Amino acid sequence: MIVLKGGTVIGTEQRIADVAVDAGRVVAIGSVDVGAQDQVIDCSGAWVGPGFVDLHVHLREPGQEWKEDIASGSKAAAAGGFTTVVAMPNTEPPIDSGQIARYVFDRGTETGLVRVIPSGTISLGRAGAKLAHLDDLWAAGVRIFTDDGDTVADSGLLRRAMDYIAELGGIVAQHAEDPGLAGRGHMHEGAVSSRLGMIGLPSMAETIIVERDIRLVELTGCRYHVQHVSARQTLDVIRRAKEAGLPVTAEVAPHHLEFTDRLVETMNPVAKMYPPLRTEADVAALRAGLEDGTIDCVATDHAPHSAHEKDVPFEEAPRGVIGLETAAAAVNTSVGLPAVTFFERMSIAPGRLLGLETGPLVVGSVADVTVFDPNLSWTPGTFVSKSANSPWIGTEITGRVRATLLGGQVTFEHQEGASV
Amino acid sequence: MSLLTIEGLPAAEISRLLDLADGFVEVLDRPVPKVPALQGRTIGMLFYEVSTRTRMSFERAAKALSADTMTFSPSGSSVSKGESLKDTALTVGSMGPDLFVVRHASTGAPWRVAEWTGLPVINAGDGAHQHPTQALLDCLTVRQHFGKVDGLQVAIVGDIRHSRVARSTAQAMATMGASVRFIAPRTLLPFDVEGWPVETTCDFDGAIEDLDVVYMLRIQQERGGGDVFPSIGEYVNRFGLTRRRADRLPEHTMVLHPGPMNRGVEIDPAVADGPRSLVTKQVANGVAVRMAVLLDQLSGSEKS
Amino acid sequence: MPEVINADDLGRAIHRIAHEIAERNHGIENLVLLGIPRRGVPLAHRIAVVLEEIEGTSPPVGALDISMHRDDISSRPTPTLHGSSVPVDVTGRTVVLVDDVLYTGRTIRAALDAVNAFGRPAAVQLAVLVDRGHRQFPIRADFVGKNLPTSGAEQVVVDVEEVDGSDSVRVEVSSQAVHG
Numbered sequence: 084m085i086v087l088k089g090g091t092v093i094g095t096e097q098r099i100a101d102v103a104v105d106a107g108r109v110v111a112i113g114s115v116d117v118g119a120q121d122q123v124i125d126c127s128g129a130w131v132g133p134g135f136v137d138l139h140v141h142l143r144e145p146g147q148e149w150k151e152d153i154a155s156g157s158k159a160a161a162a163g164g165f166t167t168v169v170a171m172p173n174t175e176p177p178i179d180s181g182q183i184a185r186y187v188f189d190r191g192t193e194t195g196l197v198r199v200i201p202s203g204t205i206s207l208g209r210a211g212a213k214l215a216h217l218d219d220l221w222a223a224g225v226r227i228f229t230d231d232g233d234t235v236a237d238s239g240l241l242r243r244a245m246d247y248i249a250e251l252g253g254i255v256a257q258h259a260e261d262p263g264l265a266g267r268g269h270m271h272e273g274a275v276s277s278r279l280g281m282i283g284l285p286s287m288a289e290t291i292i293v294e295r296d297i298r299l300v301e302l303t304g305c306r307y308h309v310q311h312v313s314a315r316q317t318l319d320v321i322r323r324a325k326e327a328g329l330p331v332t333a334e335v336a337p338h339h340l341e342f343t344d345r346l347v348e349t350m351n352p353v354a355k356m357y358p359p360l361r362t363e364a365d366v367a368a369l370r371a372g373l374e375d376g377t378i379d380c381v382a383t384d385h386a387p388h389s390a391h392e393k394d395v396p397f398e399e400a401p402r403g404v405i406g407l408e409t410a411a412a413a414v415n416t417s418v419g420l421p422a423v424t425f426f427e428r429m430s431i432a433p434g435r436l437l438g439l440e441t442g443p444l445v446v447g448s449v450a451d452v453t454v455f456d457p458n459l460s461w462t463p464g465t466f467v468s469k470s471a472n473s474p475w476i477g478t479e480i481t482g483r484v485r486a487t488l489l490g491g492q493v494t495f496e497h498q499e500g501a502s503v
Numbered sequence: 504m505s506l507l508t509i510e511g512l513p514a515a516e517i518s519r520l521l522d523l524a525d526g527f528v529e530v531l532d533r534p535v536p537k538v539p540a541l542q543g544r545t546i547g548m549l550f551y552e553v554s555t556r557t558r559m560s561f562e563r564a565a566k567a568l569s570a571d572t573m574t575f576s577p578s579g580s581s582v583s584k585g586e587s588l589k590d591t592a593l594t595v596g597s598m599g600p601d602l603f604v605v606r607h608a609s610t611g612a613p614w615r616v617a618e619w620t621g622l623p624v625i626n627a628g629d630g631a632h633q634h635p636t637q638a639l640l641d642c643l644t645v646r647q648h649f650g651k652v653d654g655l656q657v658a659i660v661g662d663i664r665h666s667r668v669a670r671s672t673a674q675a676m677a678t679m680g681a682s683v684r685f686i687a688p689r690t691l692l693p694f695d696v697e698g699w700p701v702e703t704t705c706d707f708d709g710a711i712e713d714l715d716v717v718y719m720l721r722i723q724q725e726r727g728g729g730d731v732f733p734s735i736g737e738y739v740n741r742f743g744l745t746r747r748r749a750d751r752l753p754e755h756t757m758v759l760h761p762g763p764m765n766r767g768v769e770i771d772p773a774v775a776d777g778p779r780s781l782v783t784k785q786v787a788n789g790v791a792v793r794m795a796v797l798l799d800q801l802s803g804s805e806k807s
Numbered sequence: 808m809p810e811v812i813n814a815d816d817l818g819r820a821i822h823r824i825a826h827e828i829a830e831r832n833h834g835i836e837n838l839v840l841l842g843i844p845r846r847g848v849p850l851a852h853r854i855a856v857v858l859e860e861i862e863g864t865s866p867p868v869g870a871l872d873i874s875m876h877r878d879d880i881s882s883r884p885t886p887t888l889h890g891s892s893v894p895v896d897v898t899g900r901t902v903v904l905v906d907d908v909l910y911t912g913r914t915i916r917a918a919l920d921a922v923n924a925f926g927r928p929a930a931v932q933l934a935v936l937v938d939r940g941h942r943q944f945p946i947r948a949d950f951v952g953k954n955l956p957t958s959g960a961e962q963v964v965v966d967v968e969e970v971d972g973s974d975s976v977r978v979e980v981s982s983q984a985v986h987g
Contacts, residue, residue, distance in 0.1 A: 277693035278510075280631030280667055281610050350611030394589045394619075396609030398630065526888025530875065533891065535924035538875035568875075798875075802885045 085493065086115050087486070090126025090454060093133070093426045094444045102131055104450040107491040112446060124486050124496065126454050132426035133441050134166025134451035134487065135411065136433040138227065138256075138334055139310060139382035141403070142168075142199070144190065145183070146175025151387040151469045153187065156407070157196035159385070159468040161494035163407040164429075164484035166451035167198040167439060172209070173232040179204040181219035188224055196494045198451075200437065202227040205235050205244045205255065212237075214244060221251045226437055229256035231310060232357075234292055236262050241296065245305035254332075254436065256308040257296055259317070260358065264288035269398050271344040271359040279347065281398065284359050286314035293317050297324045300331060308436070309333040311384050313358035315368035322377050332436060334382035335369050337406055337413035338474055342366075346474065352393045352400030353474050356386065370418050373428060380433040383410045387470030405468050409475045415457055415482035422457070429453075450491035459483040505617050505624040506796055509635040509671045514678050521643050523795035524788070531567065531791060541570035544801055547600030548574040549592065549616065550627070551607040556762055556786065557627050557637075561604050564793035570801075573600060588612060589619050596620040602800055605629070623800050634667040637761055638675035640792040641668075644785045645676070645716055648757055653680030656713055660686040660742060661720030661769050664693050664731075668761045669720060673701050686710060687742065690731040707742055711751050718759045719744050722769045735768060742769070749774045757781050812953060812976035817936070817967075820952030821850065824934050825857035827950050828903060831932070838866040839897060843873055843906040843918055844889035849969035850936060851905035869893040871904065871925075876917035891921070898926035907965040909935040909951075912944035937976055939963050 087102040092112055094100075101115035117123055142156035151159075153170075160168050170187050172178030178187060184201040191199025203220035207213045209230045217228065228248055234257065235241045245255050265288045270276050272283020293309055297320060300307045309321060312333045324331040336356075343362055346354040354360060372378040386403025393400050406413075411429060414420070420428065426443075430453070434441025440449050460481045463473055487495040509517075530538055546565045550558050558574065565572045575595055586594075592603070596619075603624045605613040610630035617624040628634040646652050657676050663669040663685045673683045677700035685692055685703045692703050704710060711717075722738060732738050739745065744758065749771065758770070758779045766772040775782060812820070832838055835858050842851030848870045859865035871893065874886040904918050915933060922928060934950035939957045957963060957978060964977045 272694050274695040274697045277695045278670070278699070279610050280633075280665070280670055283694055350614040391587070391589075394615075395587060396607060396612040396615055398609040398611075523885065523888060526872070526890055529872075529890045529892075530888070533893075533924045534896070534926060537924070539920065540875040540877075540880050544881075798880070799885045802880045803883055 084110070084118070084121045085488065085491065086117050086121050086123045087126045087131050087452065087454060088117075088123050090129045090131035091422060092131045092444055093422055097423055102444060102452065104452065104488060104491045107450055109444055109446055109448045109450055112444065124454065124493075126485065128458060129454045129456040129485050130422045130425070131444065131452060131454050132422070133430040133434070133444055133448070134453045134489065135164045135429045136167040136437065136439065136441060137165050137383050137385070137407065137410070138169045138308070138380065138433045138436065139231070139336070140168045140170060140385040140407065141173065141387065142170045142187070143387060144174065145186065149469070150389055153190040153199060154194045155467070155469045156385070157191065157194040157199065159405070159407040159466065160197040161487045161489070162467045162484065163409070164411050164453035164455055164487050164495075165197055165407060166453065166487065166489045167200065167434065167437070169227055169437070170199055170201045171231045172202050172204045172229065177204050177209045178202065178220070178225075179207050179209070179215035181216060181223035184220050184223035184225050197489060201225055202229055202231075202256070204228065205230050206240060209233060211235060211240065214240070214247065217244070217247050217251065221253060225253070227254045227256050227308065229258065229310065231256065231258045234258055234260045234262060238295060238299070242299050242303060245299055245303035245307070249303050249305035254306040254308050256310050257292065258310050259289045259292035259296070260284070261288040261291050264291065268359070269355065270347045271361045273344060273362060275344040275347060281347075284357070286316055286361060286365070289314045289358055290316040290320060293320050297329060297331060300324070300329050304330070306330040307332070311336045311339065311358055311382065312369070312378060313339050313361055313365065315365045318368055318372045318377055325377065332379040333377070334380050334433070335373055335378045336382060336384040337410045337417070338404055340366060340369055340373065340417040341413060342474055347397065350397055352395065352397050353404060353472055355397060355400050355402055356384070356404055357402045373418055374420065374424070379436070380428050381410060381414050382433065383407055387468055388472050389470055393472050403472070405466065405470055405473050408466055408468065409463050409473060409480065411455055411484055412461070412480040412482035413475060416480045450488055452488040453484060454486040456483045456485050457481070504800070505613075506635050506800065507613055507617065507624060507626045508633045509638045509675045510633070512675070512678065514680070517639065517642060517675060517679060520639055520792070520795050520799060521646060523799065524639065524643050524791040527791035527794040528788065530794070537567050537569060539569045540798055541565070541568040541801055544570040545600045546570050546572045546602050546604060546797065547595045547598070548572055548604045549595065549606070550574065550576045551588070551612070552628065554606055554628065556789070557606060560786070560789040561627060561793050563790045564797055567790065568794055568797055570797065573598060588615070592616045592620050596622060602797070625796060625800065628667055630667065631665045632667050632670060634671045636789070636793055636796055637668050638671035639796070640785055640789045641672045641718070641759060642675050642679055643788045643792055644759065644781050647784070647788070648781060649715065652676055655681045655715040657681045657716040657718060658684045658686050658710055658714050659718040659720065660707060660744070662691045662722055663687050663720065664691050665723070666720050672718065673699070677701065684710060688732055707748070711748060712753065714752065714756050716757055716759060717744060717752065719769045720761070721763065722765055724765065724768065739768060744770045744774050746771045746773050749777070749779065752779070759785060762786065810975050810977050811955060812937075814974040817952070817974045817976065820936060821853045822857055824950045824952055825854045825861065828854065828932075828934065829858060829861050831949070832901060835862050835864065835866045837900050837929070838903060839895055839900050840866055840868045840903050840905055841871040841893065841922065842868070843904060843914060844870055845970055846907040846965055846967050847905045849967050850907060854905060854934065867894040871918055871921055873914060873917040873921045876920045878913065878917070891925075893925045896926050897922060897928045899929050901930045901932065902928040903932045903934055905934045907936050907967070908963050909933070909938045909948050910941055912942045912946035915946050916944050936965060937963055
């Protein structure tokens with residue numbers, strides 16, 4: 084038996100208690116007597132809640148294992164308090180068939196540090212022309228379909244995908260970026276891009292696609308998820324769709340809750356990601372959207388790239404930053420949600436979306452548990468991930484994952500004085 | 504200390520560099536236009552973009568100061584073998600230059616070279632971002648002709664959105680007290696000039712009668728295929744410095760162009776070669792300005 | 808702050824230097840005076856005025872900027888260019904360099920280098936208002952207004968009316984040379 088001692092437990096009610104875990108389940112919450120054989124984890128001052136769920140990570144396997152692989156990505160996820168991650172399908176080859184989906188699933192199970200659920204592409208080969216092997220993917224356990232990294236620009240293709248996936252019960256997730264408006268943009272289109280002379284990627288490129296997609300949701304009834312929402316105008320569109328009762332959800336990435344396009348002025352490609360960092364007004368709107376539930380959950384868009392790939396001029400650099408190991412602390416620092424809302428956005432809402440059992444910790448819950456200390460400050464420097472392209476390097480953030488349990492097994496325990 | 508951008512450089516600092524450059528105009532006019540000031544110094548030139556005039560101007564400036572140059576340009580070099588900018592900068596850096604001059608198609612590349620090598624860097628043009636020595640030579644040319652920059656009405660006309668010259672020269676001239684206007688179709692204006700010391704307009708003809716300086720920018724012909732304006736012909740009609748338009752300029756108004764010119768597109772040949780043109784003066788001043796900047800970078804910095 | 812040369816003395820020194828120049832060169836034909844900025848330039852002009860009184864005509868006078876020929880550019884702040892103006896081709900002529908103070912000789916070494924940019928003189932002579940000693944180069948002046956033995960801790964301050972508003976030479980105690 085493992086006893087998580089003295090933390091603030093996020094159950095049906097929030098209270099200071101011990102949590103006992105045995106045989107993969109929560110077996111007691113309250114004052115637990117510790118036996119000689121029991122492992123005790125001190126949770127005083129920390130929140131004890133359902134394990135974090137990340138709907139958006141790039142584990143790079145198969146095909147780009149020099150950036151990350153399922154084993155290293157799983158380790159990073161556990162260190163970040165995650166118990167479930169959804170692997171994006173833009174691998175090489177892409178996850179557009181059941182065979183590759185099963186490979187990713189099996190590698191995740193083999194590693195055993197986090198539940199790795201593959202997502203599948205919408206279009207075959209992510210080419211935006213024909214439907215991927217949707218039935219096959221569904222049968223392999225895929226629940227989220229996306230061409231992430233690219234937008235499904237062809238409205239006809241997207242409509243057919245939504246019709247088909249609606250019937251399966253899956254979710255269409257969109258990386259929303261109108262290719263014509265985005266052009267060869269490198270950063271948010273605004274005063275900063277104008278001054279730096281870089282081609283801009285307007286907010287409207289995202290909003291227009293989400294607007295269009297929601298029309299298709301009306302038409303098809305398909306569940307639809309907006310990935311890494313970045314523009315405040317997009318939030319208005321999502322809010323209206325939710326008010327109309329449409330099955331629309333949205334995620335936000337931690338970096339969009341903190342940084343603005345001013346970070347590009349450093350010329351450091353660590354500030355390069357798609358969608359791009361936008362303005363103060365967008366950051367404020369995203370924070371408010373996460374608080375009020377317009378945005379359902381946080382998703383890292385963990386996108387590892389090797390140092391040599393980022394050691395180039397900004398415009399030549401690949402897009403994306405890592406996020407698994409800093410996500411919880413970053414969100415806690417940027418937004419400062421109360422404990423219940425924090426776990427709702429980090430764990431419960433994304434778990435529900437995936438159809439997992441994730442919910443408040445009660446006796447009988449699957450013992451996917453994260454112990455998070457909301458007051459412990461640290462400065463990221465080194466990472467468990469194979470890559471270190473993090474915008475938080477050298478920036479103090481507050482909040483630290485003290486322990487992660489997956490199915491009752493400890494997958495991560497923070498060592499005092501350790502860098503991670 | 505590098506010269507990466509003209510942004511934030513105070514007027515006194517620009518004036519000081521222009522004064523120094525004025526001195527070098529005289530040096531370049533001597534029977535032996537060469538001084539030993541930077542003898543024994545080596546300048547690493549990384550030119551990742553084809554640029555005849557800027558590269559030659561820097562080389563001429565370096566040699567007139569008796570510095571040695573090592574010039575790297577990508578054609579037929581290790582870039583075609585896949586070497587990164589970082590590796591090239593570190594490789595050339597190991598050969599002992601005192602300073603880098605960097606031109607690159609990507610914004611910020613000179614900043615990265617400075618960061619990687621720890622050496623001072625002069626930005627010789629990065630993407631559509633900055634070209635500080637061009638801004639200084641433009642200010643010098645205008646100051647020589649008018650005796651001042653302060654109070655002049657300056658129009659920069661053409662593809663401002665994609666122009667590092669427009670960004671740098673507008674900032675420098677505004678800092679020196681000029682009123683700067685950008686004139687272009689909206690598709691060639693920057694998306695947002697909030698906080699810039701400039702005004703924008705799409706009406707060249709409406710502005711033409713109260714200008715002291717008209718600065719014409721090169722129009723990349725390939726943009727005229729319906730990319731950002733319908734055709735070259737339509738562009739010339741509204742934004743070209745044609746003879747008819749030049750005739751409407753006040754008597755004293757002067758014309759600048761950073762080169763290379765598209766004669767018959769943004770500027771009529773008769774105007775380019777006419778009495779209003781300061782174009783050749785700009786090129787000559789370019790050498791003096793770069794001498795001033797090189798000297799300024801390397802004086803007081805004992806070789807380690 | 809003792810004044811070692813007053814305005815009258817300074818005028819007399821200029822006169823004597825001019826006479827010596829004329830005498831040594833058997834007139835002023837083929838001469839050109841090049842002052843070293845800043846204070847050497849007005850001194851050169853004054854010598855030329857006296858030469859005109861003596862000879863009835865004055866030699867061409869110019870300025871020779873030596874800032875780009877100094878050997879210590881790397882270790883000092885960015886120098887100011889005063890500008891050279893050499894009115895004639897110096898090839899085949901006798902150049903008389905004029906400066907206010909002769910000290911280490913480094914300035915004159917730079918000047919000998921700088922003058923070559925304007926041609927190949929037949930001869931170069933040096934006129935200084937004050938020679939304060941402490942040479943670091945094998946250089947000596949041909950015409951000296953006043954020899955002024957000093958210690959290295961002193962500095963010689965020359966004021967000339969055209970630059971400073973009055974004429975005088977003072978010796979001050981300091982570790983830093985000002986005009987010298």
